[in-house]
Amino acid sequence: MTLSFLAALINLDKPGVFLHWGVIQISLANVIVIGLMVAVFLLAIFIPFDRKSRRR
Amino acid sequence: MSTTKDQTVLDQEEAELARQWTGRIRRLLVDALPPDKLLPDRQPSYLSSWIYIFGALTIGGLALVILTGTVLALEGPQWWHVSSIGLFVNSMHLWSVEFFFFFMVIHLWGKFFMAAWRGNRQLTWMTGVVTFFFSIGAGFTGYVSQTNFDSQWIATQAKDGINATGAGAFVNALNFGQMLMWHIVLLPAAVVALTGLHILMVRHKGIVTPIEVNGTEVPHQGTQSESDPS
């Protein structure tokens, strides 16, 4: 199909990937989302908030 | 003097009006949230950090969830499973939820690490906590309301989990009608109402001052303009 480039970047039509670490079992997708949340949290804290454009 | 009412009669009427419940509630609300506190023009300068954006981003996520959910409810399951627009709106609903939770968790972490419950803001924090749990319930009932094999699988697994907690007498994940009504009536109403209360509490208290680095506690001021150091 010519529009196949619009499909998901990752083939989701198969069983999910799970990570195991002792009693801890978590899907790779959840690990990625948690990692992204930590990354955005840190960016929100360390990227300066532009105050020049907000006169005050 | 004889044509106008006696001053003591006027005073009596005044006192009677002041006792009425409409006036009492009005004064209570206006005192708690005067218009310039409800919709302020200025905020303290310590708010110029991206971390303060995440509450508003969460509102945005919630608005999209409600909007796309309303369209799904209008059109029904055949539409969202089969038509391409339906699949699109269904995806929008899922992804809005993903962003809603994504932003809510970052918001929660931010408020946790700045101990934003200081200065009598415990009701702000607790409405947030309860909203978080109700949102999880809304997400769960949504997963079992999809009307596909996924939702059947999730419901049969979840009913064992819920029975193990003893809550099975009240919540039956296999009862589709119950799950759907929780998902599209009760839980959205609760999340929206709690969010409204949460935001009114934020306005009522004003944004909490930052934690002092050298250990001395920053005094908590009543209004936002007073606590504005700039």
Ligand code: HEM
């Ligand atoms: C539906 C989910 C939520 C929405 C829409 C929401 C929205 C907001 C908004 C707009 C603000 C003010 C702006 C800001 O500081 O970001 C705020 C403040 C706050 N939020 Fe939330 N919030 C939600 C969930 C939560 C949760 C889960 C918690 C923590 C358990 C929480 C705790 C707080 C606290 C403590 C404040 C007050 C900060 C202060 O007074 O300085 N919120 N929220």
